[in-house]
Amino acid sequence: MAKKISTEDKILKSAQEIFHHKGFEGARMQEIADKAEINKGLLHYYYKSKDKLFESVFNIALKQMLSKLNEVLREEIDLFTKIEKLVDSYITVLSINTFIPNFVFQEINRNPDFFIEKFRKFNTNEGIKVFEKQIEEETAKGTIIKIDSKQLIINIISMSIFPFMAKPMAIGILELTEKDYKKIIDDRKKLVAKFTINAIKK
């Protein structure tokens, strides 16, 4: 038998859909209530305010964006394998949650200073540190070219995330169909890693 979905879950799911597409300012509590098939009163019964509801949605989104990344970054595998795994699993995660990057960066930019602090304190950077060290070791050993570890990380992340954020522009300018676009994204799971390794290996 189908598991009964609680009202609270229905609200959260609806709120995610609306907030992800329209952002905090563009979202309407009425629209969220409609999508959840309840009324505004009940919405406020579960989540005291729009801010509170938004906070829940945002924190989940941030976690979806960072936890997988952090997980892979910490694994004890060799650099090239890690880059391959990183790109593949990250693009896979984002393929399921296509709207997350746009949503997250949009909201961060409404309040940049707050988030800089949040990232500094948060444990987001454990994985990054492990990865940075690993890059520096390989550079010292001479297996890869001399490159600033932060720059390399920025390159990998950029190529993995940006295509999701630029989807409508890419489709329009590169004259793609929805299917073309999907294919391109899927190909990137291998391509971005190859490209990166080509660029840095000696």
Add this chain to the structure above:
Amino acid sequence: MAKKISTEDKILKSAQEIFHHKGFEGARMQEIADKAEINKGLLHYYYKSKDKLFESVFNIALKQMLSKLNEVLREEIDLFTKIEKLVDSYITVLSINTFIPNFVFQEINRNPDFFIEKFRKFNTNEGIKVFEKQIEEETAKGTIIKIDSKQLIINIISMSIFPFMAKPMAIGILELTEKDYKKIIDDRKKLVAKFTINAIKK
């Protein structure tokens, strides 16, 4: 003597600042009027509605993002030189208009289908086509590895634009100062081109 700034210009400048930072939904006509040191009535005298004012701001932003890019893409220079020039001039342009990418992509995503059409019709893709052809020729000649031209373009653009969009996250997670960040961006004017050429040259 100092050129007198017309009221209309003052309004546009103020509107850009507010819209770029807060987006259409987050922007308030009152705030724009305050920044321009006029009252709301006068705002509506020059620009009939918030929509109209927004449209002006958005179209300028889109142009700032695409025209330089398109210009370089069409030049008749060899592939590697073009990549170098492309990255350098593009990062330079965005360094002056840091908020443009976030603003543009946020607004595009509020209305993706409308913009897909706009890009299709617009002459945005002339340059892209020239560049695609050039890549394919070099691939055929064997001077560079076999790579889908669209994927290569996506990589270059991703590495050029994304760091601006992710600024607060980068500063927080990579533990940078504002100065570090500026240095990293500046270094990327050369680094991204080198990285790309390394990745594709045989």
Add this chain to the structure above:
DNA sequence: GTCTATAGCTGGATAGAC
């Protein structure tokens, strides 16, 4: 062209019945 005042609506939040 520029200002003040205000109309008119929208949307978040609460009260209170069931």
Add this chain to the structure above:
DNA sequence: GTCTATCCAGCTATAGAC
């Protein structure tokens, strides 16, 4: 827990004086 009704603040847009 769930609903309806309603309050009230905030916002765009307009009217009208100067």
